[in-house]
Amino acid sequence: MTDQQAHYGEPGGTQFPITTALAFPDMQIQRSLGMVFGVVVRSMGLAKGITAGFKAIAGGEVKQYTRLVEDSRRHALDRMIENAQLLGAQGIVSMRFDSSEVGQALTEIVAYGTAVTFADHA
Numbered sequence: 001m002t003d004q005q006a007h008y009g010e011p012g013g014t015q016f017p018i019t020t021a022l023a024f025p026d027m028q029i030q031r032s033l034g035m036v037f038g039v040v041v042r043s044m045g046l047a048k049g050i051t052a053g054f055k056a057i058a059g060g061e062v063k064q065y066t067r068l069v070e071d072s073r074r075h076a077l078d079r080m081i082e083n084a085q086l087l088g089a090q091g092i093v094s095m096r097f098d099s100s101e102v103g104q105a106l107t108e109i110v111a112y113g114t115a116v117t118f119a120d121h122a
Contacts, residue, residue, distance in 0.1 A: 016081045017091035018113065024091065030119040033087045037112035038079025040072045043105050069109070073097055076111040089115035 023029055076097070084092050095113035102108050 016084070018077075018081075018095050019091075019093055020095050022093055024093070024118075027091070028119040029093070029116045031117045033084075033089050033115040033117065035112060036080050036083040036087065036089070036092065036115045037110055038076040038081070038083060039108065039110050040076045040079065041102055041106050041108045042068060042072050043107075068107070069099070072107065072109040073111065076109045080111040080113065084113075084115040087115050088117065090117045092116065 017024060017027070080092065080095075092113040093116055095111065098110045098112070100108050
């Protein structure tokens with residue numbers, strides 16, 4: 001389930017400015033370009049799902065699901081950044097994650113926020 005590309009914040013990945021706050025403390029927002037999002041829908045897969053199910057019965061962290069959610073969030077974040085860059089954004093404020101189940105075997109992860117440009121940003 002691992003992607004070969006580097007993700008946001010990882011070595012070789014984008015360093016696109018993102019914050020969960022309403023603004024960046026060291027950059028003045030010039031313009032809001034509107035909401036952007038990235039969506040990923042993933043399935044654990046039958047074999048991994050069975051293994052994870054046994055672990056859930058026994059108690060403790062289900063590492064297969066933890067990895068699935070971490071990878072899915074990174075992928076959703078990358079897609080959100082791509083969408084923001086298509087709009088000409090230089091950063092994203094008010095970023096959030098949301099997740100839900102789609103049916104019984106799929107998980108949807110959404111990364112969303114407000115795309116912005118900065119005043120006097122090179």
